[in-house]
Amino acid sequence: MADLVVVGSVALDSVKTPFGQVAEALGGSATYFAYAASFFTQVRVVAAVGEDFPPAHLALLEAREVDTGALQVLAGKKTFRWTGEYGFDLNEARTLDTQLNAFAEFKPVLSPSLAKAPFLFLANIDPELQLDVLRQMNRPQLAALDTMNFWIQGKREALLKVLAEVDVLLVNDAEARMLAREPNLIKAARSIIELGPRVVVIKRGEYGSLMVSDGSFFFVPAYPLESVFDPTGAGDTFAGGFMGYLAQRGSMDPASVRRAMVHGAVMASFTVEDFSLERLKRLEPREIEQRFETFQQMVRFER
């Protein structure tokens, strides 16, 4: 088990889906990532919140032994707030309001202890900040990156720089196509490999995920859920399961990376069963085991 550092957002989300709504619930990429990864390894969160951040949320992360020592509380600022809505097509959120608040001032500074962590996840933030964090690190064993269309279009040069220095990229299919400027997803994945990362993970929501690595493909379906309650955080939870498992193993051999993909899919499948972290809060380790086995049964066939 090795230290895993995540740099990203901690937010208060107000979300409406066809199945209900929540106001100012705990959210943010670093939050979902850390909570999911905490089932596998020691996680340390680098993020910024405002003075109004509820202590109960902090306590929730700490109850999972997530290290929040590098969570900056910015004086005179409010916490990042996101308001979004999903229709019956749960594949895409409609953003109704974004208040960056403390997140706009976020300048990650890594202590010497954090800089030595062997596993790093750069959640979806400005690629210039991602690059800055990477430069502060002391050669992590594994660095992974998430990004989004906003940065792919708006800060392509910075993004390409950080991409050249990471081991793993996790994106959704539209982002992969946009980044590679290639409509065919398979060609897109291969050409992203040319940009630096040796592993590309493409998340496709209800269609599962795929990984390209060493010239070979690995596919994981999405868990067949009869009701997806709220997809917010699914991608970051996937990344948390993926990186958490690899940090627990302390290894990047091909078999471990495949199991990491499945653990990502397992964790994401729980997150979407309820709002915010509600499902993860009541998750038992044996449920992770059981769902992992179900994934194996869902794809297994013999010659």
Added chain:
Amino acid sequence: MADLVVVGSVALDSVKTPFGQVAEALGGSATYFAYAASFFTQVRVVAAVGEDFPPAHLALLEAREVDTGALQVLAGKKTFRWTGEYGFDLNEARTLDTQLNAFAEFKPVLSPSLAKAPFLFLANIDPELQLDVLRQMNRPQLAALDTMNFWIQGKREALLKVLAEVDVLLVNDAEARMLAREPNLIKAARSIIELGPRVVVIKRGEYGSLMVSDGSFFFVPAYPLESVFDPTGAGDTFAGGFMGYLAQRGSMDPASVRRAMVHGAVMASFTVEDFSLERLKRLEPREIEQRFETFQQMVRFER
């Protein structure tokens, strides 16, 4: 190896994709199905064409030992023609022209020998004809059905009748949702099981396919192709690989049904690599084997 009968269309397709075009090429559901299944078992085609049907096309099927004895050539009629176009999103065809011709007069009549065949595929035709064929059969060991939105909306009652009497339904995801009147695909698949078939196969194009059977799910990805040339016939080719393999095995045990799904995906992945039957015409059995193994490598992970 057991006799497999297919009832469907034999057509002349004019297709345009972003990668090229063909005029009056050999097509039709029964054609793709039979050609694909011929790599696994003896296939017998029940269909109708016009006097203008090129003898070379017939010879092509016969060269694969497909039995065309029940292919009716209707005097004074022309062969069914379909003209369609695909944009860069190859998931859906735009139909430009349909001339039913001989297909409009098609009244399948099964000889006693055909009626005894143990394996039957009812390709996408009027469900009243499908039911009529099923009633002519002498209790096949396995009957499978394809259909489409046109019949689901226009002849629902007849379709429900034939559905109640078949073992397997193969449809795409939109058709499954429409048939079950349920937006969630997993719930839709489960509720189709209630309508009769004990196996439901849902084809999702570039996202692969899934099967529901005995309360469990089985997922197969699509083969990662860098260029999909023409998706026409992919679904019928899938069905041909699926049913052909089961007829070859003469068995419906769960492991065989899973392998049949993979053979369906393998065969479909070849068809879309070129127009019409061009890729299948130059397909070698060892290529089927190789791609089957690749599918296994693409999903395999260990505990």
